[in-house]
Amino acid sequence: MNLFFINQGVGSLAAFALLAAPLMANELHVGSDRTHKTISSALAAASTNDTIVVHAGRYAEGTLVINKTLSLIGNDSPVLDGKSKDEVLTIIAPNVSVRGFRIENGGRSSTKELAGIRVDSTTGFSLTDNQLINCDYAIYLAKASKGDVTRNVIQGLTDQEQNSGNGIHLWSSNAVRITDNKVSGHRDGIYLEFSSETNVEENQVEKNMRYGMHFMSSNNSHYRKNRFSRNGAGVAVMFSHHVEMTDNVFDYSWGSSAYGLLIKDLVDSHITGNRFHHNSTAIYSQGATRTLFERNEFKANGWALRVLSNGMENVFRNNNFVGNSFDVGTNGDLKDHTFADNYWDRYEGYDLKHDGTGDVPFRPVGVYSMVTERVPASLFLMHSFMVQLLDRAEKAFPSITPDSVIDPSPAMKPIAL
Amino acid sequence: MTPRIIKHVLRDILRSRIAVAYTLFLFVAAMGLFNIGGDVSKGLVSILSVVLMIVPLMSLVFATIHFYNSYEFIELLSAQPLERRTILLGEYFGVATALSAAFLIGIGVPVLLYDRSTTGACIIAAGLLLTFVFVAIAFLGAVCTRDKARGMGVALLLWFFFALLFDGIVLFILFTFQDYPLEKATIALVALNPIDLARTFVLLQMDVSALMGMTGAVMQEFLGTALGVSYTLGVLMLWVIAPLLLALRVFRRKDL
Numbered sequence: 001m002n003l004f005f006i007n008q009g010v011g012s013l014a015a016f017a018l019l020a021a022p023l024m025a026n027e028l029h030v031g032s033d034r035t036h037k038t039i040s041s042a043l044a045a046a047s048t049n050d051t052i053v054v055h056a057g058r059y060a061e062g063t064l065v066i067n068k069t070l071s072l073i074g075n076d077s078p079v080l081d082g083k084s085k086d087e088v089l090t091i092i093a094p095n096v097s098v099r100g101f102r103i104e105n106g107g108r109s110s111t112k113e114l115a116g117i118r119v120d121s122t123t124g125f126s127l128t129d130n131q132l133i134n135c136d137y138a139i140y141l142a143k144a145s146k147g148d149v150t151r152n153v154i155q156g157l158t159d160q161e162q163n164s165g166n167g168i169h170l171w172s173s174n175a176v177r178i179t180d181n182k183v184s185g186h187r188d189g190i191y192l193e194f195s196s197e198t199n200v201e202e203n204q205v206e207k208n209m210r211y212g213m214h215f216m217s218s219n220n221s222h223y224r225k226n227r228f229s230r231n232g233a234g235v236a237v238m239f240s241h242h243v244e245m246t247d248n249v250f251d252y253s254w255g256s257s258a259y260g261l262l263i264k265d266l267v268d269s270h271i272t273g274n275r276f277h278h279n280s281t282a283i284y285s286q287g288a289t290r291t292l293f294e295r296n297e298f299k300a301n302g303w304a305l306r307v308l309s310n311g312m313e314n315v316f317r318n319n320n321f322v323g324n325s326f327d328v329g330t331n332g333d334l335k336d337h338t339f340a341d342n343y344w345d346r347y348e349g350y351d352l353k354h355d356g357t358g359d360v361p362f363r364p365v366g367v368y369s370m371v372t373e374r375v376p377a378s379l380f381l382m383h384s385f386m387v388q389l390l391d392r393a394e395k396a397f398p399s400i401t402p403d404s405v406i407d408p409s410p411a412m413k414p415i416a417l
Numbered sequence: 418m419t420p421r422i423i424k425h426v427l428r429d430i431l432r433s434r435i436a437v438a439y440t441l442f443l444f445v446a447a448m449g450l451f452n453i454g455g456d457v458s459k460g461l462v463s464i465l466s467v468v469l470m471i472v473p474l475m476s477l478v479f480a481t482i483h484f485y486n487s488y489e490f491i492e493l494l495s496a497q498p499l500e501r502r503t504i505l506l507g508e509y510f511g512v513a514t515a516l517s518a519a520f521l522i523g524i525g526v527p528v529l530l531y532d533r534s535t536t537g538a539c540i541i542a543a544g545l546l547l548t549f550v551f552v553a554i555a556f557l558g559a560v561c562t563r564d565k566a567r568g569m570g571v572a573l574l575l576w577f578f579f580a581l582l583f584d585g586i587v588l589f590i591l592f593t594f595q596d597y598p599l600e601k602a603t604i605a606l607v608a609l610n611p612i613d614l615a616r617t618f619v620l621l622q623m624d625v626s627a628l629m630g631m632t633g634a635v636m637q638e639f640l641g642t643a644l645g646v647s648y649t650l651g652v653l654m655l656w657v658i659a660p661l662l663l664a665l666r667v668f669r670r671k672d673l
Contacts, residue, residue: 280630301627
């Protein structure tokens with residue numbers, strides 16, 4: 001605003017200001033044929049608000065600590081090598097940005113949590129366009145708030161859960177935006193603990209050993225348009241409230257304890273517009289309360305929903321259930337839960353009034369799904385004539401299945417999402 | 418000599434029009450199921466049920482009737498300088514080919530039209546294998562029984578056993594012994610029933626998400642690798658070969 005005013009007013013002063021700007025914030029160059037041969041010497045020489053440009057090359061300088069506000073920019077993806085023993089970058093100053101590096105072989109330790117990039121007790125950071133390959137923890141934010149983590153590619157290479165850290169790890173870090181990153185091969189792709197007001201958007205989180213995203217005691221957060229694919233479990237949300245999950249894709253979480261979305265004590269949250277397909281269990285919900293599940297698509301999952309009866313007042317509305325082996329499984333009667341206006345491909349009712357809603361209610365819990373809860377081996381009898389008879393008989397004379405799990409107004413056609 | 422007998426049997430079957438009716442029935446049923454369901458995956462589940470019920474029943478009943486109806490023809494052939502092996506194999510492949518062709522047109526065409534997934538292909542493969550299995554079982558039953566009515570009874574009983582009774586027994590066993598590790602036992606039990614084998618073969622495609630939810634290393638390996646597919650297909654092949662060899666053995670010594 002100031003500069004604009006001067007520009008308008010006094011021409012010569014404007015020219016001076018433009019010339020002066022690069023003088024006030026210096027640009028330091030690091031490279032084999034540049035002023036600074038090492039990044040550490042440039043870091044020592046730099047003053048606040050400087051920009052350090054690191055040119056292509058391989059740098060293994062132990063741990064680099066950034067304790068001044070500055071921008072560290074990689075030109076042609078220079079490699080920072082931690083030689084598997086050191087933490088690579090530690091940021092302790094406010095408003096630091098790091099862009100365009102390739103960070104390899106971060107240190108591993110059984111006593112400390114070493115990271116590719118650690119941001120510790122500060123605010124206003126921005127980590128953009130970096131690649132972090134084979135680090136224990138890739139990006140570690142501890143008490144680091146109001147920052148951006150954008151377009152990073154993070155690949156862990158270990159295959160042992162106990163020996164691996166998380167891709168993007170947040171602890172007590174509020175108001176962080178995590179956008180458009182690719183995370184794979186870590187224990188948890190994205191890990192949030194005591195980190196509220198977080199925005200996680202458009203990330204691709206794949207093939208992590210435990211969870212794609214692990215979300216604990218992190219309230220008032222949003223995550224949108226992410227894809228969680230082939231992880232041990234897609235997302236685990238625990239002990240949180242006011243969480244919004246919108247338009248995410250959860251797929252191919254396969255295994256005996258693999259879930260697209262695992263919920264443990266989630267309160268007052270909205271789960272809307274997500275697509276769950278090819279998971280052993282799409283949503284496993286334990287202790288969810290006052291949570292709305294709306295306009296989600298459940299397709300080709302083993303179980304679309306497994307809802308334990310220790311939750312309260314959850315609402316399942318306008319969802320599509322298509323081609324799942326089982327639609328709903330539960331261990332109780334889900335008395336205060338509401339199912340309404342969902343599309344169930346198993347529904348066989350009619351719509352004489354032609355209002356798009358079935359005239360007879362739908363009971364999504366079949367007797368065979370209760371049998372498989374008790375004897376999992378009986379899954380081998382799925383689609384057999386015997387099992388169909390069993391389900392038919394139960395439909396005609398309900399005695400085992402809970403009659404409180406009922407959709408009084410099932411949709412006749414799939415809901416447009 | 419066998420191909421000439423097969424040709425003759427095929428012509429004979431086509432003239433009887435039952436095979437044509439079977440084709441039409443399968444075709445109409447499959448088209449209907451795809452259209453009524455509105456959703457292709459739902460249609461596939463229903464088609465699987467039809468295949469698992471109708472194909473064994475039709476194969477058993479049709480092959481049995483055919484065998485008794487061509488009894489005189491078989492007697493005539495036996496009077497020629499022909500090996501009995503050749504005669505029976507000719508009859509077997511004639512019937513099995515006719516029914517397979519009917520199945521391939523009746524179910525294969527609608528599946529090709531509506532759904533070109535691996536699951537669809539698996540259902541077709543399962544149906545074809547079931548046809549060969551149950552025609553073989555029918556021939557075994559028929560060569561063992563001289564009386565036509567009894568032979569039909571045997572065929573229907575066999576169908577009832579494999580299609581319904583067996584799964585009931587399995588369910589009962591699983592329930593009774595639910596406190597024991599049942600993984601290997603379940604996989605072994607499946608092998609005793611060709612319909613279950615075919616069903617499991619399709620399940621490995623269609624419901625693998627749910628099946629992967631089962632615990633245990635044995636299951637994980639069986640389901641997660643090509644092992645499950647090769648196991649089910651391999652044992653199904655055995656189910657073709659074993660009854661056929663047995664039937665040949667009985668037929669060779671049979672006093673016609």
